[in-house]
Amino acid sequence: MIRARRALALPALLLPILCARAGGGKAAGPARLRITYPEGRLTTRHTRLRIAGSCDPSCAVSIAGAPSRVYPTGAFVGFLPIPPGGSSLPVVAECRGGREEARVDVECRDPLLTSPVSPLTMEGGMSSPSADTVLQPGDELHLRCKGSPGMRASWSLGGVVADAPMKEGPPLRGDDGTEIRGIYRASYTVREGDRASAAGVRFRIRDARGRAVSAGSPGRITLVPHPRITRGGIGKEGAPASDEPGGARAWRLEPGSRVNLCGESGDAWRVLLAAGTRCWVPKKYVRQVRGEGAWPLSTAGAPSVERTERGATVRIPLDGAPPMRVSGGKAFDEISVELFGVSPAPGNRRAGGAGPVETVEIPATEADILEAIVKTRGTPWGYAARRTPDGIALDVKAPPGRDPSNLTVAIDPGHGGAQAGAVSPTGVKEKDVNLAVARGAAAFLRRRGVRVVMTRDDDRALTLDERIDRARRGGAQILVSVHHDSCPGCCDPLSRRGAGAYYGAQHSEALAEAILSSLEAGGAISRGTRRAGYAVTAPTDFLAVLVECRYLSHPDDEAQILDDGYALRTGGQIGAGVLDFLRRAG
Numbered sequence: 001m002i003r004a005r006r007a008l009a010l011p012a013l014l015l016p017i018l019c020a021r022a023g024g025g026k027a028a029g030p031a032r033l034r035i036t037y038p039e040g041r042l043t044t045r046h047t048r049l050r051i052a053g054s055c056d057p058s059c060a061v062s063i064a065g066a067p068s069r070v071y072p073t074g075a076f077v078g079f080l081p082i083p084p085g086g087s088s089l090p091v092v093a094e095c096r097g098g099r100e101e102a103r104v105d106v107e108c109r110d111p112l113l114t115s116p117v118s119p120l121t122m123e124g125g126m127s128s129p130s131a132d133t134v135l136q137p138g139d140e141l142h143l144r145c146k147g148s149p150g151m152r153a154s155w156s157l158g159g160v161v162a163d164a165p166m167k168e169g170p171p172l173r174g175d176d177g178t179e180i181r182g183i184y185r186a187s188y189t190v191r192e193g194d195r196a197s198a199a200g201v202r203f204r205i206r207d208a209r210g211r212a213v214s215a216g217s218p219g220r221i222t223l224v225p226h227p228r229i230t231r232g233g234i235g236k237e238g239a240p241a242s243d244e245p246g247g248a249r250a251w252r253l254e255p256g257s258r259v260n261l262c263g264e265s266g267d268a269w270r271v272l273l274a275a276g277t278r279c280w281v282p283k284k285y286v287r288q289v290r291g292e293g294a295w296p297l298s299t300a301g302a303p304s305v306e307r308t309e310r311g312a313t314v315r316i317p318l319d320g321a322p323p324m325r326v327s328g329g330k331a332f333d334e335i336s337v338e339l340f341g342v343s344p345a346p347g348n349r350r351a352g353g354a355g356p357v358e359t360v361e362i363p364a365t366e367a368d369i370l371e372a373i374v375k376t377r378g379t380p381w382g383y384a385a386r387r388t389p390d391g392i393a394l395d396v397k398a399p400p401g402r403d404p405s406n407l408t409v410a411i412d413p414g415h416g417g418a419q420a421g422a423v424s425p426t427g428v429k430e431k432d433v434n435l436a437v438a439r440g441a442a443a444f445l446r447r448r449g450v451r452v453v454m455t456r457d458d459d460r461a462l463t464l465d466e467r468i469d470r471a472r473r474g475g476a477q478i479l480v481s482v483h484h485d486s487c488p489g490c491c492d493p494l495s496r497r498g499a500g501a502y503y504g505a506q507h508s509e510a511l512a513e514a515i516l517s518s519l520e521a522g523g524a525i526s527r528g529t530r531r532a533g534y535a536v537t538a539p540t541d542f543l544a545v546l547v548e549c550r551y552l553s554h555p556d557d558e559a560q561i562l563d564d565g566y567a568l569r570t571g572g573q574i575g576a577g578v579l580d581f582l583r584r585a586g
Helices: 004-008 012-021 430-447 464-473 506-521 555-562 566-585
Strands: 034-037 042-044 048-054 060-063 066-068 075-081 085-095 098-108 122-128 133-135 140-147 152-157 161-168 183-189 196-206 212-223 230-234 239-242 249-253 258-265 268-274 277-282 286-292 304-307 311-317 324-328 334-340 349-354 357-362 369-376 383-388 391-397 408-413 451-454 478-485 499-503 526-531 543-551
Touching: 034 098, 048 085, 048 098, 060 075, 066 075, 075 555, 122 196, 122 212, 140 152, 140 196, 140 212, 249 324, 258 277, 258 286, 304 357, 311 334, 311 349, 311 357, 311 369, 324 383, 324 506, 334 391, 369 391, 408 430, 408 464, 430 451, 430 478, 430 566, 464 478, 478 566, 499 506, 506 526, 506 543, 506 566, 543 555, 543 566, 555 566
Parallel strands: 042 098, 133 212, 304 349, 408 451, 408 478, 478 543, 499 526
Antiparallel strands: 034 048, 048 075, 060 066, 060 085, 085 098, 122 140, 133 258, 140 183, 152 161, 152 196, 161 183, 196 212, 230 258, 230 286, 239 249, 239 277, 258 268, 268 277, 304 311, 311 391, 324 334, 334 369, 349 357, 357 369, 383 391, 499 543
């Protein structure tokens, strides 16, 4: 255990980590046994559980009778199977003739297991549709059920489909290593004239001897026999659009967008963007407009480009407010602006560029989707579309150059306040180590002339929108969100360690690679860069990455985090990665 006089001799940058490590919950006995995961009684569907805690490093520890290694920091971890029902797992620490015991209470409820072949079984927990759904001609109905593996499965929807075959998919593999078989799937395209009113889907599986069991879907299905469109509008906050109800955000619909509503499922509207193109939007972001029938098609004019102080602005004249999607194009030096529900363009329209924009082209099309392809001079440093009284404007940022004094970086320490994040075996809270590393990165960059904006510089909770807003108000050209990872409670804690970097927009990928390379050069095990839909990596108007510096759940990574110089070193490595990227891309 770290004593107070030792903590006072260390830099103030590290005090939050030490306070978290020495915090409450420790036992008073000689073994100083403490369980940090799980905290309190746990209910889970998984059949394996990680356990983490700490004690005096001289102790011998056993978890449910099995010996567990005690690391020099005092950390210990375990990963063990748990039976269905309630369990109380003993954790015992013995040292210097003393013995302390703690118990981990866990209930494995409705475990995620492969259903038995005998007796023939169907389960309702993974059935889909799970919510009441309204669809019309052209929409896809996706179906799923779970039961005994290796059987013949089918589905029926009264008066529409009878005993249609389903296909068993590959096994699902969970973080706890279990393999789940017997997941059957099918899809159906709604046809003109199909009619159903709050009808349930009936699933059935049969074995080779003809024995059968069946079960119904949780969600009810309504099929509208003929296309019916109602009108809606996106509210002032904008709206996340996804490929399925409740799914991950694929992109954001701009405030004020006019949308055509063609179905619903639970709390989500089905939006008809253009012929054959649909998405799902949560109902709370949409206001319905009186009357039926689709919004009239908009008309787009010829594009133009003008230089601005920070780059260039592409303008596309447009009547109405159709939905649009702005994303990276097919090449690193392209931006794609898709306009949905727009009259077909009879010929190509093209404009010369200015500043970071080389050209803009709107190819001819016979469909009601127009795509403006913006060619940039190198990778852009950010772009964002906005509505204007005359149409839309796409602001494209130019690189700031290689001089660090021209760069503004927002450093975002993840979590804070009541949002502690992950907790290490010895009790270090993620929110504290994130802040310490972020301060180290800020200090490194400031010494080199970079202007730094901290989204938080104390122990406070911020919403994700507040973090992004603070970066924008500070004029950030780069946002780096600092985190430390942890494996799920159903994962072997020794199976994952090291650093990873995540980006959303394509133009942020090189920044993520540069920061991760710097961390790897400093001794971190690289877990690679990946594209991810995190809220802090979603903005496109600046470069944005999320960095997971180490795994708090792995005792070896935790030992590095507890080292006196870790926060300064790791923060410096993040800063060095930013400057390396600036030298190559600025």
